[in-house]
């Protein structure tokens with residue numbers, strides 16, 4: 334892993350998002366050091382998924398800034414934001430977003446190609462084998478169980494060695510046994526990469542297992558802007 338990724342930090346300042354005229358979301362300021370692990374909780378509609386999208390550079394905020402190291406994603410060019418996402422972000426979507434016509438191996442390989450990684454096929458195989466999917470490499474998503482699909486999505490998110498791992502509702506589709514396994518998988522992957530991990534969750538099992546928590550609520554803009562959350566590096 335490069336030094337740049339190990340020193341990856343993420344900060345937000347006065348961040349807000351607007352959807353049309355009706356929805357305005359204000360976020361408390363965040364400061365996350367490399368290796369921090371944060372659960373994002375709160376009632377439905379408070380903007381948890383939107384926050385992940387803002388931090389990934391998938392959305393531009395209505396106001397405020399998202400800093401990744403020295404890069405201000407809020408004002409960076411589309412090209413710079415895309416390069417940032419490809420190299421530095423691993424994103425596990427709630428419904429996985431796997432390509433239905435591709436095998437598990439091809440899904441992970443595609444992610445690596447997009448990230449510009451060397452030897453994408455070999456690395457995809459290694460990532461899947463590490464997650465005990467060596468026997469399912471050539472199966473398509475519709476031939477896999479929910480837990481297996483999730484492991485493919487995690488393999489795709491971590492295979493290129495991102496410094497920032499963003500995960501949306503990792504246990505939403507899983508029974509308790511599988512939920513525990515999914516959680517261990519994410520914590521293990523983040524620790525191995527030294528990545529900053531942010532997990533949106535309604536699940537107390539997940540929220541309680543992460544060292545830090547950001548609870549989003551319907552904060553007034555002033556109150557939101559004045560809250561500052563300093564997240565320490567994990568020991």
Ligand SMILES: Nc1ncnc2c1ncn2[C@@H]1O[C@H](COP(=O)(O)OP(=O)(O)OP(=O)(O)O)[C@@H](O)[C@H]1O
Nearest residue numbers: 352353356358375376377378379380381382383384
């Ligand atoms: N593309 C969009 N267009 C318009 N409104 C949107 C869009 N995406 C999200 N919203 C609105 O923004 C608010 C926050 O949505 P978001 O999905 O971020 O919340 P959430 O906390 O993740 O919700 P949940 O827990 O139900 O997944 C909601 O009121 C939602 O309806």
